Amino acid sequence: MAEDYRRTGETEASAGKAVSEVREDIVRSILEQQPDDEILYDLAELFKVFGDSTRIKILYSMFENELCVNDIAKLLNLSQSSVSHQLRILKSSKLVKFRREGKSIYYSLDDEHVRAIISMGMEHVEE
Amino acid sequence: MAEDYRRTGETEASAGKAVSEVREDIVRSILEQQPDDEILYDLAELFKVFGDSTRIKILYSMFENELCVNDIAKLLNLSQSSVSHQLRILKSSKLVKFRREGKSIYYSLDDEHVRAIISMGMEHVEE
């Protein structure tokens, strides 16, 4: 699009170029601005964690409360094993934190990003 | 935990109850607040779409520009077919919109939620 190279101040330089060349320029400049593949890979991995209904339910149940494994299992009618496996994934993605109290381990959302991401997604879904 | 039922305003009612009963109350009140399963399912489905590195790359490449299928394929070194398949998924999730111009079809992000969700995720990843 015209806008793009105008923004880069290359109006004159682009003026004499063929349309295909101009598009190549755009493509090249996007490529330069694009974050490293590794970061985009990590980003996808992050969303993948949110992309399972069991994990979303678990995350949502902790939206305003900390809960122990058993609570979650009862709440969502899941096996203890299943919950534990999912919590492991949530832990390693830094989406939840936990603390021990006696025999129980209480899990909660790790930071505000988690809440923010879920909220944003919710807005999109509820449209 | 005390904090939790205090927050729900049940301090007095809970005062005489056994710890296990109190937890059951908490679990029950969370269940009531939890959005319907269907909505949480849709939410997970939404994040699932973000949860693939190819799709994230495609979305990111459109962060500030509209692009046609061929541009994206060249830019990301992907087959035309692969890009087209992914765009179909992005379309049906309402993450991208498109317009036709001659033989080409230009795709762009559908709304600000998409940018917001990606940005939030990015912040989390970059920590």
Add this chain to the structure above:
DNA sequence: TCAACATATGTTTAACTGTTCATATGTATA
């Protein structure tokens, strides 16, 4: 130290998903 409870982990299996290849549809122009 031994039950009993709470949580974690390893393994297997069934279901899902992204890519590729082949082909179809749609659009413009000579």
Add this chain to the structure above:
DNA sequence: TATACATATGAACAGTTAAACATATGTTGA
């Protein structure tokens, strides 16, 4: 209207993943 270009779609295959089951680890209190 025939040809080339741009995009979409269908089917098959390979890799991934969540759940279930069995079992292990960790913690408390008698």
